[in-house]
Amino acid sequence: MSEKKPYYITTPIYYPSGNPHIGHCYTTLACDVVARLKRMQGMDVMFLTGTDEHGQKIEDKAKEAGITPQQYVDDIVANFKRLWERLGISYDRFIRTTDPYHVESVQKIFETLYKKGYIYKGEYTGKYCKPCESFWTESQLVDGKCPDCGRDVVDASEEAYFLKLSQFAPQLEKLLTDEELNILEPKSRVNEMVNNFIKPGLQDLCVSRTSFKWGVPVTFDDKHVVYVWVDALSNYISALGYENSEYNEMDKYWPADMHVMAKEIVRFHSLIWPAMLMALDLPLPKKIVGHGWITFGGGKMSKSSGNVVDPFILTDRYGVDALRYHLLREMPFGADAPYTNEMMFNRINSDLANDLGNLVSRTVAMVIKYFGGTLPVEREADALDDELFSMLDALPAKVIADYETLHIADALEAIFKVIARANKYIDENAPWVLAKDEAKATRLATVLYNLLDAVRRCTILLSPVMPHTAPAIFEQIGAADDCTTLEAASIKGALKADVTVVKGPVLFPRIDVEKELAELEALSPKKEEKPEIALEPIKENCVFDDFMKLDIRAGKVISCEKVKKSDKLLCFQIDDGFGGRQILSGIAKYYEPEQLVGKTIAMIVNFPPRKMMGLESNGMILSAQTAEGGFRVVELGDNVMPGAQLS
Numbered sequence: 001m002s003e004k005k006p007y008y009i010t011t012p013i014y015y016p017s018g019n020p021h022i023g024h025c026y027t028t029l030a031c032d033v034v035a036r037l038k039r040m041q042g043m044d045v046m047f048l049t050g051t052d053e054h055g056q057k058i059e060d061k062a063k064e065a066g067i068t069p070q071q072y073v074d075d076i077v078a079n080f081k082r083l084w085e086r087l088g089i090s091y092d093r094f095i096r097t098t099d100p101y102h103v104e105s106v107q108k109i110f111e112t113l114y115k116k117g118y119i120y121k122g123e124y125t126g127k128y129c130k131p132c133e134s135f136w137t138e139s140q141l142v143d144g145k146c147p148d149c150g151r152d153v154v155d156a157s158e159e160a161y162f163l164k165l166s167q168f169a170p171q172l173e174k175l176l177t178d179e180e181l182n183i184l185e186p187k188s189r190v191n192e193m194v195n196n197f198i199k200p201g202l203q204d205l206c207v208s209r210t211s212f213k214w215g216v217p218v219t220f221d222d223k224h225v226v227y228v229w230v231d232a233l234s235n236y237i238s239a240l241g242y243e244n245s246e247y248n249e250m251d252k253y254w255p256a257d258m259h260v261m262a263k264e265i266v267r268f269h270s271l272i273w274p275a276m277l278m279a280l281d282l283p284l285p286k287k288i289v290g291h292g293w294i295t296f297g298g299g300k301m302s303k304s305s306g307n308v309v310d311p312f313i314l315t316d317r318y319g320v321d322a323l324r325y326h327l328l329r330e331m332p333f334g335a336d337a338p339y340t341n342e343m344m345f346n347r348i349n350s351d352l353a354n355d356l357g358n359l360v361s362r363t364v365a366m367v368i369k370y371f372g373g374t375l376p377v378e379r380e381a382d383a384l385d386d387e388l389f390s391m392l393d394a395l396p397a398k399v400i401a402d403y404e405t406l407h408i409a410d411a412l413e414a415i416f417k418v419i420a421r422a423n424k425y426i427d428e429n430a431p432w433v434l435a436k437d438e439a440k441a442t443r444l445a446t447v448l449y450n451l452l453d454a455v456r457r458c459t460i461l462l463s464p465v466m467p468h469t470a471p472a473i474f475e476q477i478g479a480a481d482d483c484t485t486l487e488a489a490s491i492k493g494a495l496k497a498d499v500t501v502v503k504g505p506v507l508f509p510r511i512d513v514e515k516e517l518a519e520l521e522a523l524s525p526k527k528e529e530k531p532e533i534a535l536e537p538i539k540e541n542c543v544f545d546d547f548m549k550l551d552i553r554a555g556k557v558i559s560c561e562k563v564k565k566s567d568k569l570l571c572f573q574i575d576d577g578f579g580g581r582q583i584l585s586g587i588a589k590y591y592e593p594e595q596l597v598g599k600t601i602a603m604i605v606n607f608p609p610r611k612m613m614g615l616e617s618n619g620m621i622l623s624a625q626t627a628e629g630g631f632r633v634v635e636l637g638d639n640v641m642p643g644a645q646l647s
């Protein structure tokens with residue numbers, strides 16, 4: 001058996017500084033489409049995604065929340081994974097930069113670059129954008145602000161290690177402009193890199209920090225942690241086992257076939273990353289693609305702008321494949337795409353409910369109505385078939401090439417043109433007229449067969465984008481597995497001649513746009529008010545045993561004090577019926593400590609002890625959000641005994 005050809009595709013590793021939003025979905029979905037396509041082509045795919053967990057911003061946010069950075073990221077990373085599961089993302093590996101094997105790789109990479117003389121010690125002064133963790137030169141600022149996010153920058157200076165990026169300028173320019181290599185797409189990004197960064201003079205890059213601790217320590221100088229971007233970019237090789245013993249797949253998968261990201265981080269991937277790889281004597285990735293942004297009211301959608309549309313709510317209400325289809329259909333290659341709920345509803349109604357859904361349901365219904373569900377095998381061709389056939393024949397090559405190069409919207413447009421043509425074919429052939437004349441039964445069967453076969457071929461090509469819908473369609477049109485492979489998309493008439501169809505549920509119910517807009521509006525947090533008070537979606541089912549693992553008890557608050565230097569934490573002494581315990585809780589903003597003394601509260605008592613601000617916490621007090629966005633502890637009746645178990 002010949003060995004499968006490897007294919008390695010990556011998303012950026014996302015910052016778990018806030019929960020994932022629709023913006024993060026696009027890149028991950030686009031990679032998922034390519035990964036699924038490559039698997040259909042019989043390749044051995046490594047699809048990598050993950051989270052970029054170090055840096056000052058995370059350290060600050062954790063401090064604000066009164067928890068450790070690790071605890072802070074653990075919660076958010078779980079939400080990223082939950083979202084990817086919801087969206088059917090078929091990643092093969094999920095890397096976290098806090099994984100010990102990754103830390104080991106980063107430390108060795110830094111050491112190697114230092115030993116080889118590519119990293120040296122110096123002093124950094126510059127303009128620093130805290131949220132972006134980026135230093136900028138004066139000339140790169142836009143109106144004195146960070147060119148990436150438009151926020152204020154501050155003067156910063158520190159002893160630091162530098163990567164000799166300047167030394168790589170000629171090689172980088174050659175690399176990016178080499179037409180044969182064609183490493184960076186779209187081409188407009190090449191000009192941007194060369195004209196804005198390389199031509200003005202590439203500076204050496206500051207690659208260590210002393211101003212915070214939440215990072216990978218430099219092994220030979222532990223005041224310093226490694227700059228997040230050096231840490232983060234290394235994920236693409238540490239995830240394959242470069243300089244660690246967790247994996248051993250560098251030979252198999254490196255160099256990457258495609259690094260995918262949005263435009264704002266192309267700079268890091270097409271300048272710093274290739275320079276690091278050259279310095280390490282490693283081959284360069286074959287392709288870097290920087291797509292546009294999903295925008296929402298003009299700007300890049302992000303958590304901080306309060307304009308987030310919750311992908312959990314959208315998929316709950318309209319289905320996973322509808323959201324997948326919409327996002328992938330809407331983003332033209334290399335450009336930005338606005339997102340509105342209304343656009344999504346219109347798209348679902350026109351493409352999915354009207355065109356695709358109707359084609360399938362009408363065809364299946366006619367096979368049932370005119371032939372009892374099973375077609376006879378005789379055929380009678382007609383010139384009316386030709387255009388549909390030739391469009392179907394041309395489709396696979398176009399769609400595959402578009403998917404492979406991330407022109408996913410173009411591929412979908414092409415598929416839906418054929419679907420529209422198939423709908424027109426129904427009208428041209430008027431099966432309801434053919435059905436009236438018994439002599440035309442063979443032609444009628446042919447028309448219906450051609451329609452089913454067209455649906456089959458289009459659905460195969462749609463399946464990387466709509467992996468949940470495709471099997472449902474195959475079932476309805478009676479397409480067995482052997483005629484749903486990628487190769488079978490190019491084969492006319494692969495569907496069994498005496499095919500039997502099955503009526504199935506409506507694939508995409510029509511959306512009442514006005515009604516849904518009003519309902520979503522009612523569900524969404526009001527921007528000016530408190531965006532935090534959107535309800536969390538209901539979690540997945542768990543079993544009673546999961547609940548029984550938690551030991552939830554009643555406790556009486558003996559004393560309660562503010563924790564020094566923390567504006568979040570309260571320190572409770574609690575009668576727990578077993579001699580008492582100390583618990584810290586991040587609710588200082590919502591109570592005066594004395595309000596809580598004497599109350600009987602609910603608490604989880606079997607979490608391992610945890611230190612916060614130097615104090616030990618032995619449990620967690622349960623509380624819930626108020627309509628105003630505050631928090632109230634769960635209060636139990638005065639006659640409930642301290643130590644009583646909640647069940």
Ligand code: MSP
Pocket residue numbers: 011012013014015016022023024026027052232233234235260261262263264265292293294295300301302
């Ligand atoms: N941690 C870095 C990446 C390190 S990769 C070695 C980072 N993280 S991020 O959480 O900010 O993610 C940025 C990426 O998320 C974008 O490049 C893009 O892939 C995706 N997107 C986030 N918001 C987006 C939109 N509004 N639209 C499209 N993609 C967006 O940068």
